[in-house]
Amino acid sequence: MSVSPESLDATLRARGMRATPQRRAVLCALDELGHATPEQLEEHLRAHPADDVPAANLSTVYRTLELLEELGLVSHTHLNHTAPTYQVAAHADHFHLVCRGCGRLTETDLEPARALAAAIEAEHGFTADLAHLSLHGWCADCREANRAAERLHHHD
Incomplete structure (x- = not known):
């Protein structure tokens, strides 16, 4: 696991809080899934009860994610127009390419x-927050499928 239960305990204790079983479960589930919306985490926790x-x-999942993000243990990004997608902060050394065609998510x-x-x-004195970066566009497969469709359309 990227964030050990012990480091979660220590981080929470330093702030006068406890590492409850729910907090541990949400962090473990997020670590297992890699990227997840709060809804996906809730489904995972229901499917794999401890x-x-x-x-x-x-x-509870939303409140736990907010707390874990405040503590710097998880981060979120907006990969689409739905709920934010969370990941363990130690895993946030990449950004996301999101295909508008098939929805494929690629880490780079x-x-x-x-x-x-x-x-x-x-140039602008603006400091970008790269932990939340995602680029939306077209993967190679969808781009090629779009080109093929355009070629067919132009030949009609």
Whole structure:
């Protein structure tokens, strides 16, 4: 796991809070799934109940994610027009390419985005938050399918 239960306990204790079974379960589920919306986390927790964890409802998942993000243990990004998608913060060393055609999500190295962010900061004094970066466009397969469809349409 990217964030151990012990580090979660220590982080929460430092803030005068407890690592409840629900908090541990949400963080573990997020680590297992890699990326997940609160709804996907709730479904995962219902499908994989732990003996010591009461069933988590959606509002508990949202509150837990907000707390874990405030503590710097998880981060979120907006990959589409629905709920934010969360990930364990230690796993946030990439950005996301989201295909508008098929919805495919691809993780890619953050280095090119860092160069872009540095250029923007130098020119505008604006510091970009790369932890929330996602680029929307067309994957190679959908782009090729669109080209093929255009070729067929132009030959009619």
